[in-house]
Amino acid sequence: MEHLETKILVVVNPISGDINKEPVIQKIKGAVSKKTDLKFYKTTGREDYKTLKELQADVQPDRILVVGGDGTVKLIAECFKNNNPTIGIIPCGSSNGLATDLAIPSNVDEAIQIALGNTFQNVDSLCINNSLGLHISDLGINAELIEHYSNSTVRGHFGYALNSIPTLLNTNAPYKFHIKTEENELSTTGIMLAFANSNKFGTGAIVNPTGKIDDGKFEILVFKKLDVANIIKILLGEVQLDPNFVEVIQTTGATVTTDKPVPFQVDGEPYGSIQSVEVAIQPNTLKIAVG
Numbered sequence: 001m002e003h004l005e006t007k008i009l010v011v012v013n014p015i016s017g018d019i020n021k022e023p024v025i026q027k028i029k030g031a032v033s034k035k036t037d038l039k040f041y042k043t044t045g046r047e048d049y050k051t052l053k054e055l056q057a058d059v060q061p062d063r064i065l066v067v068g069g070d071g072t073v074k075l076i077a078e079c080f081k082n083n084n085p086t087i088g089i090i091p092c093g094s095s096n097g098l099a100t101d102l103a104i105p106s107n108v109d110e111a112i113q114i115a116l117g118n119t120f121q122n123v124d125s126l127c128i129n130n131s132l133g134l135h136i137s138d139l140g141i142n143a144e145l146i147e148h149y150s151n152s153t154v155r156g157h158f159g160y161a162l163n164s165i166p167t168l169l170n171t172n173a174p175y176k177f178h179i180k181t182e183e184n185e186l187s188t189t190g191i192m193l194a195f196a197n198s199n200k201f202g203t204g205a206i207v208n209p210t211g212k213i214d215d216g217k218f219e220i221l222v223f224k225k226l227d228v229a230n231i232i233k234i235l236l237g238e239v240q241l242d243p244n245f246v247e248v249i250q251t252t253g254a255t256v257t258t259d260k261p262v263p264f265q266v267d268g269e270p271y272g273s274i275q276s277v278e279v280a281i282q283p284n285t286l287k288i289a290v291g
Helices: 022-031 048-059 070-079 099-102 108-115 142-148 155-170 230-233
Strands: 007-012 037-042 061-069 086-091 120-128 131-133 136-140 175-181 187-191 193-196 218-225 246-251 251-267 268-289
Touching: 007 048, 007 070, 007 175, 007 251, 022 037, 022 061, 022 108, 037 048, 037 061, 048 070, 061 070, 070 099, 070 131, 070 193, 070 268, 086 108, 120 246, 136 142, 142 193, 142 251, 175 193, 175 218, 175 246, 193 268, 218 268, 246 251
Parallel strands: 007 037, 007 061, 061 086, 086 268
Antiparallel strands: 120 131, 120 268, 136 193, 136 251, 175 187, 175 251, 193 218, 218 246, 251 268
């Protein structure tokens, strides 16, 4: 595959998914032409946004390859949102829900070829309290789990499983959610409320079967019941979601408030506990290489 006179920035999250990224880096180097201007940046968790903005001005990449999970893709989308970036994803995170929704394979060699290819899909994003969301964000029990997982030394799906039990045993759920959209207002009780721009959690759990990442709409999902065994299976992607378990509201914008602070996460990144969130769809904000 030839990429002549192309500037490519490769952003690598070295700790995502508990995967050694050095073999992936070598495969990327071997997949491009020697004439390609290839620049690598490894995230550190310290001032990554600032450094990447500086790299944008310095490198001015034609394409950005992301070696990581949903959180790393979100970081790139936020940094480069005003530059109409073309993004290629090599899914190497604990949470790869966006790649899964776009049918990007977990096989590294196949993912690299797609990431460097010339077939693209424009995707929507969500503006969530002035932050950017690409995939699924939620208030409640899954955000609690992600917060515990982020503080754990055990990564991957096993890390999720290990943190599921104490999360479910010690949760403050159920929560009272007050939802206002352009079409309706309602109050309801549940263990979790999700804003879904697609249909799967990063674990592969199907939570929004009718969701599409490019339809100019998103879904609010209110999960009603606290069934420990089934919730663990759903979070691990072992079963599809029972449609009787969730209430679905499709919209283009919403405000949600709660009676007490509720843990909140955006694309797999914990944001602490909040009592109010505003969400609006932003159509066709990113161009991602797909198979």
